[in-house]
Amino acid sequence: MNSTTTISASSAKGKTVSGITRATLLKDLRLEWRSKDAINSMLFFSLLVVVVFSFSFDPTAEESRQIAGGLVWVAFLFASVVALNQTWARELRNQVLDAYRVSPAPPNSLFMAKSLGNFVFVVVLEMLMTPLFIAFYRLRSIGPAWQLLLVAALGTWALVVNGTFFAAMSIRTRSREIMLPLLLFPISIPAILAMVQATTAILNGEGARFWIVLLVTYDLVFTTSCLLLFETVLNAE
């Protein structure tokens, strides 16, 4: 009897956790669908990066295969900062964040919702921008192209999970828009290196196994530690 109650209680709790995550995620997606603030500025920003880089380097097809990994990820990294910056800033209006804090909802479900939301935004950006990259830089992968999808998913998650966490930190600082990249980029260096190297290796038909394993480990370690520390950071007012 007792154990049944515990099980039903824990499953009910599990339901609410995923329920809160889903509700917050849907709310964020709906907000973005109606305003399209983040996605438009991210798209335009990365388009500018593509064009400016193309002028600065003027690469041939062979050269662009060498530099494309770096280019693509630099463009996505800078563009994703736009989405990350508004993640929590949006909740500051009308003291929504304070309401979250006093509500009994577990902070980690909020964090997961925000991370997943940012993941969706950045993935949409990548899907829209990749054809442009391929066209502008005349890219053709020598290695197995499906691995690029894996690298993109793992790399994007690495960026958004840390980014969402540091965005929650940077809203507590002066000049918060500047603060996010200052905190995010140094810690993301191994992930960025892994994404760039894996992409370049796949495009050139070399093995990228080491980098993919590194990305998986990085994602696991940082997702876990962000989840462990998020409650502390959310309550640090």
Added chain:
Amino acid sequence: MKYLFPILAILTGILLWYALSIALNPVIHVGGITLQGAPTEQTMGNVQRIFYYHVPSAWTAFILFFINFGASIYYLIKRCPTADIVALVCAEVGVVFCTVVLVTGPIWARPVWGIWWTWDMRLTSTLVLWLIYVSYLFLRRFSSSGQTPVLAAALAVLGALCVPFVYFSIWFFRTQHPQPVMGGGGSIDPRMLHVLLINWLAFSCFAFLVCWSRFRLEKLQREVDEAHAMRSLMDEPGQSPPMAKASIGKSGSAK
């Protein structure tokens, strides 16, 4: 206790002077005594002597960053203000020593390798480490929240977790740096090792002394801030000083 700091400072000064002398001269004469210093390296010559500053600074910086990590975890668990001050002080002094490493490295590399900088494993990971801790100091500087120590401790923990990733990711590049002196299979003259260890001891003592002094300063600063805050709380509206009253009256009459 009162004289402990000056005594330690003088002892550290003597140790630093001794370490400097044996690092710079193969043989030194003090009074009637002849002391063995570091021998001149066969291929690199005297340039190699920068090694006695470069390596001890690196080791000291790594130890300080490690203490910062430990103190940050302790702060997150116990919320003890002293642990926060220790973390702050270690990060500050560690960044200074890390800067020394990054400055002496190229000075040594230019004559020996013919280049100022290379994106090799150890150089790059030290640079990334430096970047992480500079961002930590930025966060502390720019934080507007009353809970800066909590945010900083969380960042320090994530930063320290990042270090193995930095090391492994950069490990994949070809390394140009000399193999590690200790436990890396490299051979080093025992006299050089002796000078290196003495220098490390001197640098560690110096770092400890600076940390201690900075710790006292930070503690006093916090006490002063706290006293100011208490005083402004104590000043109730009814008991505002006459100057303030006069200015209120003036602005009221101007209206």
